[in-house]
Amino acid sequence: SQKIEQNSEALNIQEGKTATLTCNYTNYSPAYLQWYRQDPGRGPVFLLLIRENEKEKRKERLKVTFDTTLKQSLFHITASQPADSATYLCALITGGFKTIFGAGTRLFVKA
């Protein structure tokens, strides 16, 4: 069956360190993969999109990698700040632009 897995356990890191979040998927062949941030009681906010033919994408302190062989994406936040604390969702975009979300990983950045 098709599955998207993100670390269900919360990730706790110290301010200034790099946070790395993992997204693994099975039985999909996504055209794109996206990462979103979601704060409690709010809708997701788009962060980055990476296409199947791209290995890496960067935006300010954010970096995303996409390995279609391993069926894995890594999301990095460098020089993390307490304001980065949120839930981060991985989303696969399949044919017809149907978006399938992972359950998200909760990130806590301690000052």
Added chain:
Amino acid sequence: GAVVSQHPSWVICKSGTSVKIECRSLDFQATTMFWYRQFPKQSLMLMATSNEGSKATYEQGVEKDKFLINHASLTLSTLTVTSAHPEDSSFYICSAKTTNEKLFFGSGTQLSVL
């Protein structure tokens, strides 16, 4: 970035009543909008895909007669939860797709059915 406005942000209703949620793309035209529901600490579950001027496409297990979707214009889609019951209480979120293949989300609607 593009702005998607969703209203209301929260609603409390009695069991058996209907609730309408609006989703508007404020600064772009969206031929396709999506509706999701999310339970606490769970992922967003796609309910249906709404295409302007045509019938919505519902995901398996979603009752189309209960969750009525209308996408009458390029900037507005509505979700009506008919005859709501307590088990329909959830966080409902819409999103709209831009022409450059990005999704922008509304801020969500927390529905509580008493």
